[in-house]
Amino acid sequence: MSLRKVTSLTALCAFSVLLVTGIVLYVVPLGRVAAWAGWSLAGLDKDGWVHLHILLAALFLVVGVLHSVLNWSPIVSYLKDRSRRLRVLTPELGAAVALTALVAVSAVAGLPPLAWLLDLNDSIKDSASRTYGEPPYGHAELSPLRLFAQHTGLDLARARSLLAARGIRVAADEQTIAEIARTNAVTPQQVYLAMKDAAVAPTTPGEMPAEAPPGTGRKPFAALCSEYGLDGEVVARELAAKGITAEPDRTIREIAEAHGMGPHDLYKVIREAVSAR
Ligand code: HEM
Structure with a gap:
């Protein structure tokens, strides 16, 4: 050979x-x-x-x-x-x-x-x-159920009963979302969707998390506004007053980069404008 x-x-x-x-x-x-x-x-x-x-x-x-x-x-x-x-x-x-x-x-x-x-x-x-679909935060599937519920504003007891009602078995609150998914032969996303209605306080219009959730940069401006119940035209006017042009169909990242900043910076500018009302 x-x-x-x-x-x-x-x-x-x-x-x-x-x-x-x-x-x-x-x-x-x-x-x-x-x-x-x-x-x-x-x-x-x-x-x-x-x-x-x-x-x-x-x-x-x-x-x-x-x-x-x-x-x-x-x-x-x-x-x-x-x-x-x-x-x-x-x-x-x-x-x-x-x-x-x-x-x-x-x-x-x-x-x-x-x-x-x-x-x-x-x-x-x-x-x-x-x-x-994006997770509520990066690699959320690695969080134990208890912490995941805290981070996403779910009532733990209600989340567990919703999961049980949908046939998803949870051995302990310390089990990660990935483990629960694996043992029930579903995806982490399906586990979340099954218990999503256990939200303690559904997001009220204009209430934006302090940090931009994963995938924010990839969202068109109009989609981000409607997700938080904001009037896109009003927000665009507020941004224009700060010298930022935000077209509805451009993504947060595109708008941010056109103005020399990152998507997280632009998110913060929008959040500040909204909470200063
Ligand atoms: C034959 C054609 C090849 C194609 C089309 C290709 C394509 C890719 C792509 C698309 C990625 C993912 C990049 C990303 O993170 O988005 C990747 C990752 C990588 N490639 Fe290749 N590749 C090829 C050959 C090679 C060769 C010859 C080497 C080294 C000898 C190599 C080493 C790697 C390594 C180490 C990674 C990082 C994997 C990770 O941690 O995600 N690739 N490649």
């Missing part, structure tokens, strides 16, 4: 699987959304796909180095001219470096058209967040 052939074929196989797992990672929902909604594909959850990708990448790196060592003489011959003299600065090497630099600069500076791949990635993640 030839080591050189095994190495090259392993690099090819590993690369093929990396290509598939890489494409899946490009379209997979954000970690918090995937964990909350119990996202899986072909029986593997997001972590499963990431683990597959990382270990195959490690195999690819090892065989890639071996492949380069075993094929060193053809690589060196790419750098030789017709008279077989070593010439490092060949036009081919120049083209390879220029192409790599173009892609690297596009990525860092966000230059089109290559950066459109990054924008596409963002909009796929945005749309997955809308389809699957």
Whole structure:
């Protein structure tokens, strides 16, 4: 058996699987959304796909180095001219470096058209967040039921009786939402939806949490206003008085970035404007 052939074929196989797992990672929902909604594909959850990708990448790196060592003489011959003299600065090497630099600069500076791949990635993640739904806070599924109820303003006893009425069994208040979901073969999101009506004080219009909940940046301005029972036009006028132009269909992140701030900053500005009324 030839080591050189095994190495090259392993690099090819590993690369093929990396290509598939890489494409899946490009379209997979954000970690918090995937964990909350119990996202899986072909029986593997997001972590499963990431683990597959990382270990195959490690195999690819090892065989890639071996492949380069075993094929060193053809690589060196790419750098030789017709008279077989070593010439490092060949036009081919120049083209390879220029192409790599173009892609690297596009990525860092966000230059089109290559950066459109990054924008596409963002909009796929945005749309997955809308389809699957955001958790009330990042990785809420890791909180024990008791703390989760505190954070989300649910009455614990009522939440438990709602869960029981819907056939979701809870062994202890210290069980995490993820454990409750797993033992009942449902997703963390379904556990939350089953007990959501146990809210102690439903959000009154204009009452916004102190910190922006996850996914706020991805929401259009109009959607954020209607979520908190606010009149979008009134809020837009209040923001305009502060020099911020907020179009209804632009996301909080887009509006924030257009005004040199982050989504959390803009959320705070809106919250302050609303609570100062
Ligand atoms: C074959 C084509 C490949 C494609 C299409 C691809 C695509 C991707 C994508 C889309 C992600 C997720 C990025 C994100 O967080 O949004 C990713 C992560 C990653 N890739 Fe690849 N990849 C490929 C090959 C490789 C190779 C060759 C290596 C290393 C030798 C590699 C190493 C990694 C690592 C370490 C991560 C981070 C995983 C994590 O913690 O989320 N990938 N890749």
